[in-house]
Amino acid sequence: MNxxxxxQQFIEDAGMFFERLGLSRxxxxxxxxxxxxxxxxxxxxxxxxxxxxxxxxxxVALRQLDAAGLIERxxxxxxxxxxxxxTDDVFGRAFRAxxxxxxxxxxxxxxxxxxxxxxxxxxxxxxxxxxxxxxxAREFPKLLDRWDQEKRARLSPGP
Amino acid sequence: MNxxxxxQQFIEDAGMFFERLGLSRxxxxxxxxxxxxxxxxxxxxxxxxxxxxxxxxxxVALRQLDAAGLIERxxxxxxxxxxxxxTDDVFGRAFRAxxxxxxxxxxxxxxxxxxxxxxxxxxxxxxxxxxxxxxxAREFPKLLDRWDQEKRARLSPGP
DNA sequence: TGCTTTGTTCGGAACAAACCGAACACGCAG
DNA sequence: CTGCGTGTTCGGTTTGTTCCGAACAAAGCA
Numbered sequence: 001m002n003x004x005x006x007x008q009q010f011i012e013d014a015g016m017f018f019e020r021l022g023l024s025r026x027x028x029x030x031x032x033x034x035x036x037x038x039x040x041x042x043x044x045x046x047x048x049x050x051x052x053x054x055x056x057x058x059x060v061a062l063r064q065l066d067a068a069g070l071i072e073r074x075x076x077x078x079x080x081x082x083x084x085x086x087t088d089d090v091f092g093r094a095f096r097a098x099x100x101x102x103x104x105x106x107x108x109x110x111x112x113x114x115x116x117x118x119x120x121x122x123x124x125x126x127x128x129x130x131x132x133x134x135x136x137a138r139e140f141p142k143l144l145d146r147w148d149q150e151k152r153a154r155l156s157p158g159p
Numbered sequence: 160m161n162x163x164x165x166x167q168q169f170i171e172d173a174g175m176f177f178e179r180l181g182l183s184r185x186x187x188x189x190x191x192x193x194x195x196x197x198x199x200x201x202x203x204x205x206x207x208x209x210x211x212x213x214x215x216x217x218x219v220a221l222r223q224l225d226a227a228g229l230i231e232r233x234x235x236x237x238x239x240x241x242x243x244x245x246t247d248d249v250f251g252r253a254f255r256a257x258x259x260x261x262x263x264x265x266x267x268x269x270x271x272x273x274x275x276x277x278x279x280x281x282x283x284x285x286x287x288x289x290x291x292x293x294x295x296a297r298e299f300p301k302l303l304d305r306w307d308q309e310k311r312a313r314l315s316p317g318p
Numbered sequence: 319t320g321c322t323t324t325g326t327t328c329g330g331a332a333c334a335a336a337c338c339g340a341a342c343a344c345g346c347a348g
Numbered sequence: 349c350t351g352c353g354t355g356t357t358c359g360g361t362t363t364g365t366t367c368c369g370a371a372c373a374a375a376g377c378a
Contacts, residue, residue, distance in 0.1 A: 003274070010274045017267050020181075021260070024336065036275050040284060044355075054338045059356060080346075080354065086284070091264075091291055098257070101180070105250075108176050115162070115169045116195045125199060125245070128310065132250055135306050143302065147294050151287065183366070203325075213368045218326055239376065240324070 010036060011051070021094065023068070026053050026061040031070065034086050041085035069093045089151075092144065099140055106133045169195060170210070180253070182227070185212050185220040190229065193245050200244035228252045248310075251303065258299055265292045 014032025
């Protein structure tokens with residue numbers, strides 16, 4: 001397959017992938033483009049032409065990605081044009097964002113406990129869920145920390 | 160606050176919560192209703208009246224929940240009407256479903272590796288991601304297993 | 319064989335989100 | 349002050365999704 005077409009295809013797939021994770025499709029395409037770009041950085045006009053999107057759409061997409069901490073804005077000295085690059089651990093952040101869902105889950109369970117009366121059966125169900133939340137909220141950050149350590153261990157003796 | 164209104168409110172919140180997790184809103188409401196129902200089961204007509212939805216919508220919602228393994232269909236002997244109940248570990252399943260996203264992520268990274276040439280920079284980025292995937296795919300199931308053990312340990316000496 | 323109950327499928331309406339083009343604000347250079 | 353480059357904001361349009369009502373299948377009972 002032609003390399004150019006393969007790149008196009010990958011960018012489109014990345015767009016759909018990240019769309020399922022809650023981003024907009026253009027945001028996802030931007031991430032895809034950055035992932036396979038030589039230096040992992042770009043500026044807005046380039047992305048507009050490369051991805052064939054209006055600069056208004058690009059503006060909101062970049063804002064969304066910046067707000068999510070997935071990319072960083074920066075400006076080279078003496079340059080008026082802003083540039084964007086992937087955050088070093090894009091997916092660490094994505095994972096941690098997913099963890100926020102757990103808090104929402106906990107809130108929901110607590111609300112349910114307030115709503116049900118003293119019926120034992122629902123309370124028991126909800127208690128199990130609450131404990132599962134506690135377990136995950138306790139263990140998952142540990143997992144991420146372990147990953148950070150392992151990554152650091154791999155990279156620090158390297159270049 | 161009135162108990163009835165509080166129930167209503169909770170069901171609506173549950174609908175929005177599960178909607179963010181990829182289900183439809185009615186599916187989410189069904190889960191909410193079951194969570195705070197006395198025995199955690201219901202049948203379709205009841206849910207239609209309780210949640211004020213058309214039975215067609217209820218049909219697809221229940222199908223969706225069944226396909227996701229979040230509820231079970233069953234039929235009492237001599238009963239023509241089907242009933243639905245929460246799966247025992249609804250959220251264990253929900254978590255495992257989230258893990259499927261990790262596989263999709265891995266596919267994406269592999270596709271990216273095929274697309275980029277021999278440029279070291281992109282390959283390095285992608286390698287780190289691939290390793291993160293490997294780490295999570297290895298460790299997360301362990302976490303779920305540990306939770307299962309802990310839960311079982313809590314319940315088995317119980318009732 | 320008809321009749322009723324239960325559940326699914328289909329077409330269209332209502333709603334929400336994304337995207338675009340155009341207008342707007344700001345900063346810098348001449 | 350004027351002109352240009354850069355980025356944001358604002359209606360309008362399109363696209364996609366959800367939900368409803370109606371028509372349709374399937375399974376039991378008379």
